[in-house]
């Protein structure tokens with residue numbers, strides 16, 4: 469995997485520490501968009517552009533928040549090609565759903581946008597990216613901050629009145645997102661990219677302990693933060709929906725499938741079937757990306773045909789009290 473060092477693309481970098489633990493770098497573009505005309509980045513319809521991969525769980529969070537809130541007309545999207553190879557994410561369009569760069573004519577790779585935003589950029593070239601078409605720069609590339617901006621600053625521009633971060637729940641939502649980040653969302657990557665047995669086992673045990681914990685929680689609670697659907701559920705869902713198709717096999721997270729956890733499974737089905745969520749799930753991009761891009765884990769690049777999973781099955785979650793907050 470490549471990264472930028474002082475504006476130059478390098479492929480000789482390492483993403484693990486000396487004990488074989490995968491280390492995810494913090495993101496660097498962290499500007500807020502505000503519901504305030506005098507802000508540096510005010511919320512405006514048509515001004516900001518979202519770059520995503522359909523394969524990526526972090527980018528998928530932003531697509532779900534955008535879809536549930538009805539921000540499709542306000543924020544346009546470009547989708548990268550699922551193969552992330554020597555040059556990183558590309559704007560090739562020879563894969564169903566890969567759109568190319570909808571803002572610039574001259575970009576082949578996402579790294580060119582990072583360089584355009586900062587000539588001296590050092591760091592990973594990741595999706596999602598929220599781009600300001602007015603100043604031609606990156607506003608923010610941290611998924612949880614982007615979904616919070618969609619939930620708050622963009623509220624007035626949304627077609628739906630769904631509130632994914634009701635003010636009185638924000639502390640709980642942040643705690644839940646923090647709690648699932650390391651063991652679950654990043655945990656699957658820590659297991660999959662570990663290069664020593666001990667680093668792998670540590671991650672996989674922590675992951676399954678967390679899955680047991682949340683399965684128990686969901687036996688009694690409709691959602692992560694009680695009876696209200698929030699951003700935290702979006703953050704959990706994008707890992708769960710990829711789990712059986714890729715993390716179980718490709719990342720060796722195989723102490724159990726999600727469909728074997730009664731409550732996590734039905735919760736996954738419920739979220740998949742909610743509103744526009746199913747339309748944001750692209751299993752072809754997901755499977756092709758992981759199995760084809762990570763040559764160090766799957767050198768043959770053979771992509772499995774299965775599993776065959778029916779996400780439209782009844783979920784039975786209505787037995788628990790649940791609601792969607794409205795602004």
Ligand SMILES: N[C@@H](CCC(=O)N[C@@H](CS)C(=O)NCC(=O)O)C(=O)O
Nearest residue numbers: 524525526592593594595609610611
């Ligand atoms: N913390 C970031 C993580 C984003 C991230 O790591 N995206 C992955 C795709 S799943 C990526 O673009 N990786 C490319 C790389 O690290 O070179 C967020 O939540 O937005």
